[in-house]
Amino acid sequence: MRLSQLFGKTLRQPPAEAETVSHQLLVRAGMIHQVAAGVYSYLPLGWRALRKIEQIIREEMDAAGGQELNMPVLQPLELWQETGRDKALGDTLFTLKDRRQRPLVLGPTHEEVITLLARQNVRSYRDLPLLLYQIQTKFRDEPRPRGGLIRVREFPMKDLYSFDVDEAGLNLSYRKMAEAYRRIFQRCGLPTLMVEADSGAIGGKGSHEFMVIAPTGENEVLTCEACGYAANAERAAFAKSPLPPEEPMPLEEVPTPGAATIAQVAGFLGVPPSQTYKAVFHWCDGAPVLVTIRGDLEVNEVKLKNALKCAELRLATEREVLAAGLVAGYASPVGLKGIKTVADDSITTGANFVAGANREGYHLKQVNYPRDFSVDLLTDIAQAQAGLPCPQCRAPLRSTRGIEVGHVFKLGAVYSQKLGANFLDQEGRQRPMVMGCYGIGVGRLLAAAVEQNHDGAGIIWPSPIAPYQVHLVGLGMDKGEVAASAAELYSRLQAGGFEVLFDDRLESPGVKFNDADLLGLPVRLTISARTIKAQGAELKRRRDAGPGATVPLAGLLAEIKSLLAGEGQQA
RNA sequence: CGGGGUGUAGCGCAGUUGGUAGCGCGCAUGGUUUGGGACCAUGAGGCCGGCGGUUCGAGUCCGCCCACCCCGACCA
Structure with a gap:
């Protein structure tokens, strides 16, 4: 393809709305x-x-x-x-x-x-x-x-x-x-990294995503370096540290004025957050749900949605919370009636927790499950996070980001x-x-x-997916000698089976080289008065820095072939 | 949908207290250049996102709408 004929122009400046x-x-x-x-x-x-x-x-x-x-x-x-x-x-x-x-x-x-x-x-x-x-x-x-x-x-x-x-x-x-x-x-x-995934609206019994690890990725991926466990954060499990058993003590209501968050309650009563129950209000297909989880953990909405099998799930609005008769900041499933309750299985170990009293300004101490309350659904709905122990080997999980390029599902x-x-x-x-x-x-x-494949100047195509393999640059195309030998080389390359983009424009070298770098074809071949004098052409791989090497025209095609073959292996 | 932001030439932007629109790049023509985004000259290109209002007069002020971008809830 001759660049002078190619549809599509290069831009010096990217449009303002393009960020990635x-x-x-x-x-x-x-x-x-x-x-x-x-x-x-x-x-x-x-x-x-x-x-x-x-x-x-x-x-x-x-x-x-x-x-x-x-x-x-x-x-x-x-x-x-x-x-x-x-x-x-x-x-x-x-x-x-x-x-x-x-x-x-x-x-x-x-x-x-x-x-x-x-x-x-x-x-x-x-x-x-x-x-x-x-x-x-x-x-x-x-x-x-x-x-x-x-x-x-x-x-x-x-x-x-x-x-x-x-x-x-x-x-x-x-x-x-x-x-x-x-x-x-x-x-x-x-x-790519194959990670355990949530199957979303496709449904089924299990799925894996293929992630390209990149900081711009939309997904958080949790991995374990020790055993190779890898999962999308919305699906990832982790080993919940069980709390030591304790003798259950009698339930007690205590005033906790102004302590509406876990941090405040824990601080006020002098207990660690893991010794409290957190209550979160969700709205599931038009009905309120009270979700309970240990105070040191967060709710994973994807897991919750799957557990509830609902089509739409979101946090309840303030108004909905009020209408349901819940007391924000002081709610718990203890003594609660008429509202669906879900709890994370983290509530099953340990004893004598602090939980809301369902009364403004009061909490309960020494709450014990299942002695003091029951829930409609008890399962894993906790959000895994970096630093928490791997569900397989307990080594700390690490967090990276990934672009999901593939997803496979067992539909059953x-x-x-x-x-x-x-x-x-x-x-x-x-x-x-x-x-x-x-x-x-x-x-x-x-x-x-x-x-994944670029530098400051432009794209660096992996050769198997590059639009063309060779970027042939003619410098000084108004000189008959250059134009003729560039055109001849172009035909030779094409006859030799190469996909060639031929920059036959009458542009200055800087423009041509910069466009070549931007377009990012794996191999650049330059022909000019200088190279003709040396009976060769300059050959340069896009991914290599610095000037290319002048290669004699005689063995050029074989040389390019081996360069491209090397590219393929690298990819 | 919630929060934030932007709409003026193909792209990037400027436009003062309201007076009928400009710069750089790109584009066209001619000339000089030619190994890392050259230079000179001339020129083309605008429904100032849309509608309504205020005003003698609106890119500029007011209202409504639309589009696009970014951050969160969804997915290949």
């Missing part, structure tokens, strides 16, 4: 263009890089036995009502009506459609296992798009769905996919049961297919790759 590095660089390099919040066009260079990634994904999916197909973006809302996911997705679902006023949705994912497809085409265990995938545009009306391509409302995604006869089969498919994912990210030049039979996707097993019994689903955000992967 990948966003700034992709815009400056003329690879993407924003159309609306979270909606982007891909320009030729960006699109080429994206297609490179798609191709890598295809190869690995096919190698793992996947079959590519394509499903519609437009789907009847009815289908989503059947599985109840219209509610689970809520406002995230883009909806519209056709001319007959039939409600439709723009597909945010395709479990429903693919399950229907499998129901229609799978009859027997002999048809299984089955791995079907597509790379297609998804629509999610995210509450807040951000970070350029990191979080958008319309995005290309690879989604594969596995269908197996049983759990064992699912586990096998799951492992196969996890392995394919590792290879994909590796080939894209991205080290949730969708197949709801939509009647059954097959006949060897004994002639009808059974629901056991499903898994596996997503990769392709555009986000592109952004993450830039996020």
